[in-house]
Amino acid sequence: MKKSNPRKMHHRFVVLSLLAGIAFIFTACSPAPPSDASSTQLVSKDNNKKKITICLIPKKKGLPYFTSCAKGAEEAAMELGNVELIYDGPTDGSPEKQASMIEQYTLKGVDVIAVSPNDPNVVAPALRKARARGIHVLSWDADAIQDSRDYFVNQATAEAIAHGMVNTMVKDLGGPETRADVAIVTAYLTAANQNVWIEHMKTHIDQQYPNLNLVAIKPSDEDQKLAFKVTQDLMKAYPDIKGFFGISSVSFPGAAEAVKQAGKTGQVMVTGLATPNSMRSYVEGGTVKSVVLWNTAELGYLTIKVGEALATGKLKQGDTSFDAGKLGKKKIAGDQVLLGDILVFTKENIHQYDF
Amino acid sequence: MITYLLRHRAIGLFLFIGLLTTVVSWINPAFLSAQNLRDIAVQAAPICIISCGVMLVLVAGEIDISVGSMMGVLAASMGIMVSASRAQLPPHVAIALTLLIGIGMGLFNGLLVAYAGVPSIIVTLGMLTALRGLTEIIMNGAWITDLPEEIRFLGTGTILSVPLSLWTTAGVLAMTIWLIHRTPIGRRIYATGSNPQAAQLAGLSIKSIKLFVFAWTGLLTAVATLVSVPQLSVVDSGIGVGTELLVVTCVVVGGTSVNGGVGTLSGVLCGVALMTMISTVLIFLKLGEHATYWSRAIQGLFILGAILADHWISNHKK
Amino acid sequence: MKAIFLRTLSLPETFLSCLIITLFALISQLDPSFLQWEVQRSLSSHIWELAIIAIPMTLIILTAGIDLSVGSIMSLSAITAGMLFQAGSSMPLACGAALLTGTLGGFLNGFFIARMRVHPLIITLATMATYRGIAEGISQAKPVSGFPAGFTRLGQDEWLNLPFAAWVFFIIFVSVFWVIHRRALGLHVYAIGNNDTASRFSGIHVDRILIGLYTFSGFASALAALLFVARRNTAKADVGMGIELGVITAVVIGGVSIFGGRGTLVGTCLGLLLIHETREFVSWHWNRDEFILIVLGLLLIVSVVFQKLLRHKQNSS
Structure with a gap:
C-alpha cells in the first residue's frame, strides 16, 4: 500500500465507476423494494380499531428457518387486521445488535416486542428497560431470562430439543444397546443457545444412554464449508464415530454432505435441527434418517396471536389456555404458551412440508 | 546452511510443514492416508x-480484503441463476455470467483504486461490508437447496479420479506461473x-x-466459488x-x-498448505474437549510464530 | 482571503459537516421523531465504546499504522475481569487486572511493530486471532454474568443526562486533544506518519512513541471492554467481535489518511457521528438490517472519493 502519485485525476473514470456501482446496487435491489416484502408493513382497512405494532425479532435474519416463521406471523397479522408487523433482526446474528434493536423499538414505543434471544444475558437489560416502559415483551423460539419477559411462546424447551435430538440419534443407531461414538458440530463455540443444548445433551446421554460416547464438540463458525471439513476430519480421526449432531441450520447440511461424500450413508447417522427444505435431498437419499424441528409457520403465527392478545388485554395472568385461531386451543403453563410437540421429519412425511 | 534454508521462506515453511506432518502422523498414522491428503488438498x-x-x-x-463478500455474492447469484425454482438458466450460461460478475466486481475495485486514487484497503473494506449486505438482499431470506447435477459436478466430480477443483487449481497455478515469469505483465506487476x-x-x-490485478482477483474468486460452493448441496447466505x-x-x-x-508463488503455496492443515492437525491430535476451546489460540500462535521467526531471521541476516 | 476560504472549504471536516447537516435535514423530512433528544441520547449508548477506541486508532493511523486486534483485546480483557470475578476476587481488582491485560496486549503489539519492525497490519492480524483464542480458551467459551450492581451501574446509569461512558470518552478526548495540539508529541505523531525514516534521523523517539500508541490502544480497548461488560452484564469471548472494522471505518470516513500524516481527532468525531446517525436512522426508518451494510460500505467509499476530489481541487488551485 504505497502512496499513489498525486497526478491529475481522471474525473471521467471516477464518475463512471461510481455510476456503475450505484447502478449495480439498484439493479440488485429492484426485486425487493424496501416498502414491502420482508419488512412487512401491513396496513389494515379498518381504521377504527387501534393499531397494534408488534416487532418480531429473529436471532439471525436471512435464515430460512426464521423466514418461514415470519411467513406464519404475516398470516396471523393479516388475519387479525389490527396488527402492524415489523420483522427485522441482525443479519450477522450478533446479540449486541439484537439488544440495540430492542432499545430502538422501545424508543419508538411499539406495543409488543417478540424476540428470539441470541444470548439471553446480553438482551436482558434492554428487555427490562422495554418492560419498564410498558411494552409487552415476549420471547419466542428461545427463552429470555424469566424476569425480562412476560410470556415465552414455547415450541420446545432447550431441554426438549436436546433430548429430542439424542433420542432420535439413539433410535437411528438401532436402540440404546448399540455402543457408538458420536460427535457434535455446533455453530460458534460462544453461541449461547447451542451451548445450553449441548449441556442438556451431555447430561441426557450420561443419565440415559451409557453406551453413547461423545468424543468431540467442534465449532463450524456458521460456515457450511467448515462444518463439512470438520465432519470429514472427525470421521477419519475417529473411525468409530457412528453419529453426528449438526445443531445449527448451517452445520447440519454441511455434516450430512461430508458423510454422503465419504460414502458412509447408512453407516454414520446424522441428525440435528434444520428446515425440511434444506435437508430434503439427504432425507430422501438416506444419509439423514430424521430431522428434528417443529412447525415454524405455526410458531410465528402463535407468537403474533399471543402478542395481540397481550396488548389488547385478552390474555390475562392465570389463564391456562389460549385460543389461537386456526391452531385451536393452546395450553398455557405458568408463563409459557406451548405450541406442541417437536416434529421429526423422516422419509415418510417430509414431502408434506415445504419450508 | 540452516540460515540459508530459513532465509528462503518457502523452504523454511516447507520444512516446518514436514516436521508438523511427521509429528502428527507419528501420533495418528491415519493422517497420512491418501484420502486425508486428498481431502486437505x-x-x-x-x-x-x-x-x-x-x-x-x-x-x-495494494491489498484486497473484499474476496470473502465477493464469494458470497457470487455464490448467491450463481445459485439463483441455476436453481430450478428461480431463474433456471442453463449451467454454462450461469457459469459464464458468474465469471463475468466476478470480473465486474474486481474491475469496480480496480477502477476505484487505480483511477479514483482511493486507497485499496478502504475500497475493499467498503466492498466487504456492502457486498455482504447485497448477498442478504439477493437471497432474501431463503437458501438455494436445488442445485442441478451439472453444477454439483463442478464441486464433486472427478476427472481421471482427481477432483475437478484440483485440476482447476493446477490450471490456475500454471497460469499464474506463466503470467509472472513469461509475460511482461508479471514483470510490470513486480516493478509497480x-x-x-x-x-x-x-x-x-x-x-x-x-486494474488488471484486481480484475484478475475477481475472476479467480469466481473460479474458486464455482469449484468450491457446489461441493455443498445448500447455498446459504x-x-x-x-475468507478474506x-x-x-x-x-x-x-x-x-x-x-x-516481494512475493513468491511457492511461498504462498506453503502458506496455504500450512493454514489449511492446522485445523485438521488439531483434530487428528485428539487433544480432548478442553483443547477444542484453545484451537483458535493455537492457530493464532502458529501465525504469530511464523511471522516472528521470519522477521527474526531477516533482521539477523543484515 | 479567498485562499483561506477555499482551504476551509476543502477540509474533510467541512465536507463531513455538510454531509451531516444534509443527513439531519433528510431525517427531519422523513421522520422527525428520530431527532428527539431523548431518542438520540438513548441510541447513543452503544457508540461510546467504539468512540473510545477510535481515539488511539486515529493516532495509530496517523503514524501510518493500523490496529486490527482491538476487538480481540476487548474480549481478552472482558474475560480476564469475568474469570477473576467468578473466582471470587473483588470487582475493582478484576477491573484493574483487565486494564492491565489489555495494556499488555497493546504493548506486545507495539513491541513487535517498533522493535522487530513487523508491519502493523500483519502483526495485529496475527494477534487478533491469538488474543481472542486465548480468551476462548481460558473461558472455555462460557459467559460470566451476574456482576455486582455497583459495577453494572457504570454501564447503565447516567450522569448529568449522559451515559457514564460518554464522560469517559470526553475526558480521554480532551486530554489527548490537549497533548496532540499543545505538546511536541503531536507533531511527532504526524511526522512519523509523513516520513518514518526522516523522523528517526531528526531525533524523534519513533520506537518509544509507537510502543506508547499501541499500548494506549490496548488500554482504551480494555476500558471499552469494561464499559461493555457493565452495560450488558455479561463477559464472554465474543465481546468486541468485528469492532475493529467499525472503528477503522469511522476514522477513515473522518478524513484520516490511511497512509498516515493527515487527519484530525475532530474529523474522527465527525466520522463517528456520521456513521452512527446513518446506521441508526436506516435501522429506525426502514427496519431492514441488510441495508445498513450496503449504506455504510458505500458511504465509506463515496466519502473518501469526495475527500480526494476536494483535496485535489485545493492542490490545483
Whole structure:
C-alpha cells in the first residue's frame, strides 16, 4: 500500500465507476423494494380499531428457518387486521445488535416486542428497560431470562430439543444397546443457545444412554464449508464415530454432505435441527434418517396471536389456555404458551412440508 | 546452511510443514492416508486459487480484503441463476455470467483504486461490508437447496479420479506461473510494487496494471466459488465469511510483503498448505474437549510464530 | 482571503459537516421523531465504546499504522475481569487486572511493530486471532454474568443526562486533544506518519512513541471492554467481535489518511457521528438490517472519493 502519485485525476473514470456501482446496487435491489416484502408493513382497512405494532425479532435474519416463521406471523397479522408487523433482526446474528434493536423499538414505543434471544444475558437489560416502559415483551423460539419477559411462546424447551435430538440419534443407531461414538458440530463455540443444548445433551446421554460416547464438540463458525471439513476430519480421526449432531441450520447440511461424500450413508447417522427444505435431498437419499424441528409457520403465527392478545388485554395472568385461531386451543403453563410437540421429519412425511 | 534454508521462506515453511506432518502422523498414522491428503488438498483448493490473485495484488502494492463478500455474492447469484425454482438458466450460461460478475466486481475495485486514487484497503473494506449486505438482499431470506447435477459436478466430480477443483487449481497455478515469469505483465506487476515512481518513469501504465490485478482477483474468486460452493448441496447466505482474512494470512505467512514488490508463488503455496492443515492437525491430535476451546489460540500462535521467526531471521541476516 | 476560504472549504471536516447537516435535514423530512433528544441520547449508548477506541486508532493511523486486534483485546480483557470475578476476587481488582491485560496486549503489539519492525497490519492480524483464542480458551467459551450492581451501574446509569461512558470518552478526548495540539508529541505523531525514516534521523523517539500508541490502544480497548461488560452484564469471548472494522471505518470516513500524516481527532468525531446517525436512522426508518451494510460500505467509499476530489481541487488551485 504505497502512496499513489498525486497526478491529475481522471474525473471521467471516477464518475463512471461510481455510476456503475450505484447502478449495480439498484439493479440488485429492484426485486425487493424496501416498502414491502420482508419488512412487512401491513396496513389494515379498518381504521377504527387501534393499531397494534408488534416487532418480531429473529436471532439471525436471512435464515430460512426464521423466514418461514415470519411467513406464519404475516398470516396471523393479516388475519387479525389490527396488527402492524415489523420483522427485522441482525443479519450477522450478533446479540449486541439484537439488544440495540430492542432499545430502538422501545424508543419508538411499539406495543409488543417478540424476540428470539441470541444470548439471553446480553438482551436482558434492554428487555427490562422495554418492560419498564410498558411494552409487552415476549420471547419466542428461545427463552429470555424469566424476569425480562412476560410470556415465552414455547415450541420446545432447550431441554426438549436436546433430548429430542439424542433420542432420535439413539433410535437411528438401532436402540440404546448399540455402543457408538458420536460427535457434535455446533455453530460458534460462544453461541449461547447451542451451548445450553449441548449441556442438556451431555447430561441426557450420561443419565440415559451409557453406551453413547461423545468424543468431540467442534465449532463450524456458521460456515457450511467448515462444518463439512470438520465432519470429514472427525470421521477419519475417529473411525468409530457412528453419529453426528449438526445443531445449527448451517452445520447440519454441511455434516450430512461430508458423510454422503465419504460414502458412509447408512453407516454414520446424522441428525440435528434444520428446515425440511434444506435437508430434503439427504432425507430422501438416506444419509439423514430424521430431522428434528417443529412447525415454524405455526410458531410465528402463535407468537403474533399471543402478542395481540397481550396488548389488547385478552390474555390475562392465570389463564391456562389460549385460543389461537386456526391452531385451536393452546395450553398455557405458568408463563409459557406451548405450541406442541417437536416434529421429526423422516422419509415418510417430509414431502408434506415445504419450508 | 540452516540460515540459508530459513532465509528462503518457502523452504523454511516447507520444512516446518514436514516436521508438523511427521509429528502428527507419528501420533495418528491415519493422517497420512491418501484420502486425508486428498481431502486437505480439496479444502485448500479455493483458498489457493484466490491466494494466487491476492498475492499479485499485494505484490503490486495494494491489498484486497473484499474476496470473502465477493464469494458470497457470487455464490448467491450463481445459485439463483441455476436453481430450478428461480431463474433456471442453463449451467454454462450461469457459469459464464458468474465469471463475468466476478470480473465486474474486481474491475469496480480496480477502477476505484487505480483511477479514483482511493486507497485499496478502504475500497475493499467498503466492498466487504456492502457486498455482504447485497448477498442478504439477493437471497432474501431463503437458501438455494436445488442445485442441478451439472453444477454439483463442478464441486464433486472427478476427472481421471482427481477432483475437478484440483485440476482447476493446477490450471490456475500454471497460469499464474506463466503470467509472472513469461509475460511482461508479471514483470510490470513486480516493478509497480517495488518502485511505482521508477515504473512510471520507465513508461509503465501503473493504473492499468493495478486494474488488471484486481480484475484478475475477481475472476479467480469466481473460479474458486464455482469449484468450491457446489461441493455443498445448500447455498446459504454466509458463504465466504472470513475468507478474506484467511487468504491474506496465507499470502502474508507465505512471505509476501504488504509493502509491495516481494512475493513468491511457492511461498504462498506453503502458506496455504500450512493454514489449511492446522485445523485438521488439531483434530487428528485428539487433544480432548478442553483443547477444542484453545484451537483458535493455537492457530493464532502458529501465525504469530511464523511471522516472528521470519522477521527474526531477516533482521539477523543484515 | 479567498485562499483561506477555499482551504476551509476543502477540509474533510467541512465536507463531513455538510454531509451531516444534509443527513439531519433528510431525517427531519422523513421522520422527525428520530431527532428527539431523548431518542438520540438513548441510541447513543452503544457508540461510546467504539468512540473510545477510535481515539488511539486515529493516532495509530496517523503514524501510518493500523490496529486490527482491538476487538480481540476487548474480549481478552472482558474475560480476564469475568474469570477473576467468578473466582471470587473483588470487582475493582478484576477491573484493574483487565486494564492491565489489555495494556499488555497493546504493548506486545507495539513491541513487535517498533522493535522487530513487523508491519502493523500483519502483526495485529496475527494477534487478533491469538488474543481472542486465548480468551476462548481460558473461558472455555462460557459467559460470566451476574456482576455486582455497583459495577453494572457504570454501564447503565447516567450522569448529568449522559451515559457514564460518554464522560469517559470526553475526558480521554480532551486530554489527548490537549497533548496532540499543545505538546511536541503531536507533531511527532504526524511526522512519523509523513516520513518514518526522516523522523528517526531528526531525533524523534519513533520506537518509544509507537510502543506508547499501541499500548494506549490496548488500554482504551480494555476500558471499552469494561464499559461493555457493565452495560450488558455479561463477559464472554465474543465481546468486541468485528469492532475493529467499525472503528477503522469511522476514522477513515473522518478524513484520516490511511497512509498516515493527515487527519484530525475532530474529523474522527465527525466520522463517528456520521456513521452512527446513518446506521441508526436506516435501522429506525426502514427496519431492514441488510441495508445498513450496503449504506455504510458505500458511504465509506463515496466519502473518501469526495475527500480526494476536494483535496485535489485545493492542490490545483
